Structures are given as C-alpha cells and as structure tokens.
Amino acid sequence: EPEVTQTPSHQVTQMGQEVILRCVPISNHLYFYWYRQILGQKVEFLVSFYNNEISEKSEIFDDQFSVERPDGSNFTLKIRSTKLEDSAMYFCASSELGGAAEQYFGPGTRLTVT
Amino acid sequence: AQTVTQSQPEMSVQEAETVTLSCTYDTSESDYYLFWYKQPPSRQMILVIRQEAYKQQNATENRFSVNFQKAAKSFSLKISDSQLGDAAMYFCAYRSPAYSGAGSYQLTFGKGTKLSVIP
Secondary structure (H helix, E strand, C coil): CCCCCCCEEEEEEECCCCCCEEEECCCCCEEEEEEEEECCEEEEEEEEEEEEEEEEEECCCCCCCCEEEECCCCEEEEEEECCCCHEEEEEEHHHHHHHCCCCCCCCCCEEEEE | CCCCCCCCCEEEEEECCEEEEEHHHEEECCCCCCEEEECCCCCCCCEEEEEEEECCCCCCCCCCEEEEEEECEEEEEEEEEHHHHCCCEEEEEEEEEEHHHHCCEEEEECCCCHHHHHH
C-alpha cells in the first residue's frame, strides 16, 4: 500500500541553524501539507501546497518557514534560524485531488532544537 | 473559525469491552468532513474513520463506529471489543468542504484523548 515517507526520523540541531525536513508524498496525490505537534499538544496546521505554490498557511508559518517541491517526488519544509520553540514533531501529509477527503500522514520527523 | 473540542483527556477500557470517545465541534458550515485519527506511541497519525456531514448514516469500520449528531455538533467514536493495540492517542479532526474555496482543506484537530486498554 502506498504511504507517505519522511526523512530524517529525528533531527537534532542547534539554535540558529537551518534545517530541511523531507517528505515523499503518495505518488498520485496532488495536495501536500505540513503539520506540527509540540510535545503534549494538539496537531496544528502549518501550510498546504498545490500546483507548485502555497494554497494556504497558518499564522505559525511565518517568514522563518518555506516549502518547496524541488522535483517530482520530494516536498520539503525549510526552517531558517531555528528557535527552541520549534522543537516538535513535524508531519507531512498528502491527499488526492477530486474530492477525496482523506489526508494520509507520514511517520513524522522529530525536531529537537538545543 | 472552526474549533474541535475533546473533553476527555484520558480514558481507559478493559480489553474486549466497549469505549466511547467524545468530540464536539463548532462551525457555521453545513457541509464538512469529520475524522478520527489514531496516534500510537510511534506517533504516526493513522486515519481510523471519516464521516461526511451530508450523510445521515453513521460511518463504520470494523470495530470502530461513530455517532454523528449534526444538530448537536457531536461526533463520538465507539470502539467495540477493545484490543491492546487500540491503546493510543485519538484525535478528532474537522475539515471544510471541498467547495469552500480555501483551496487547502486543512484539518483542525482537537487536543486528543489518551486511551489505555487494561488487559
């Protein structure tokens, strides 16, 4: 069964550094998403991406964040100048076009900023 | 803006018994989607069940079923014949309809209910 994959599973970085989180969505899906879950809290929407551009973003997704689909398979989240409060689980998700409502999540990347 | 509330931070159930997890939501839309996601200790988000608001029939997936009360804006999850593998965080989530024009279909999650299964 097709699945969303994410790399790395765990990333440790120092405050102020840049990180890139990678995702490979399900191959025939056209909508892509990033969500964040700070430990012990609910999952929060960051951004959605369709047709090579951001379709919607939350208040959390400020200039520190960017997304890109550099090729036909990868979808990346870049966090510039990381802060301690960026420590969280980051989930990538994808969904089909055409009215299908399910979003399929990847296993997540645990980001630890020290 | 839509909000999702899960009023039970933790629940427990005996193995083989039935448990119901509560979820309420607030929206001004008449058509939308509701979901239950399971997050085991591995922290991966797994879709359990979905419900379209325009469907009156409650969704069922094997041992999982929902009680969707649109007027009350309530969407509870019933797990029958609970198994040890059901132990996890369960998140209720809301999504706007496909024609909402937002173009993003973002999910709005509740804070979750931690379910423990007692052998």
